[in-house]
Amino acid sequence: MESHLLLSQQLGQLLLKTNHIMATAESCTGGGVATAITDVAGSSAWFDRAFVTYSNEAKMEMLGVKSQTLDLYGAVSEPIVLEMVNGALVNSKATIAVSISGIAGPGGATEDKPVGTVCFAWANNIDWRKVETKYFDGDRASVRSQAITYALQVVIEYLSENAK
Template sequence: MNKVLDLAEQLGAALLQQCWIATTAESCTGGGVSMAITEIAGSSAWFDRAFVTYSNEAKQQMINVQAETLVEHGAVSEPVVTEMAKGALDHSNANISVAISGIAGPGGGTALKPVGTVCFAWADKTGWLYTETCLFDGDRNAVREQAIEKSLSGMLQRLQTLA
């Protein structure tokens, strides 16, 4: 967990430097990204809120993911995390967001979306948006840990391009 905490610390410093605030929209990580962020003392200065939208219904109710998007693409898809990231920004005081949805396992995988498939979207108030899908190795905990690292590093990379 040291790498995650190091990333969270670096993210906090970058957010403070930019005078930005972060938010998260999490599914398969179950709040792990926001937990890592709030492990850092003083994170209330640069972290607004987290949306743990594990069910499709929660995604729709809390951050305006469209039912049609879920039906057409499935919860683990770049179109869904795109809507999650934008919805988190719309329902928070944040300048930057990350959204995560994936299949951590041990079950739930398919031939097209095997266990370890995790989709990410990062968005910010300037209109910037980036999506990526990864296939992580390992058990449920390992997949979630890698997803948390990727989430934090993606936000950090965006902030470093603005500095």
């Protein structure tokens, strides 16, 4: 998607300017953020790796998400994405990361977590942590696209405000 490419190009310029390396930990977006990033030629200079952890087992094995947290809050929750983003930083050479878990639909919704519920966490390796839940409208593809856009936009905003 063209808007994802433009955002990824902008993100890459900011990551280079601020000497950051990025990683992603994705569930409902299935690697969509990483795809958008790696669509940019030269992204290997500022992107380390992606964790696509669709199952709970993958979240635990690859990112160190705790089974107790999953049992208590469910995979689509702010505590889970916080553990995911921390795991992405610990298990990579990245200095900044984003994690995403959500319900893109059409199934999987509950009364308190409707289709379009997406939880995000962003962190750097020093002191920045941001956790947020958003609600997106539309079909599966639309929810996933909006989540990818939002994930990129927040990192861009943070880096723009904190550029050297």
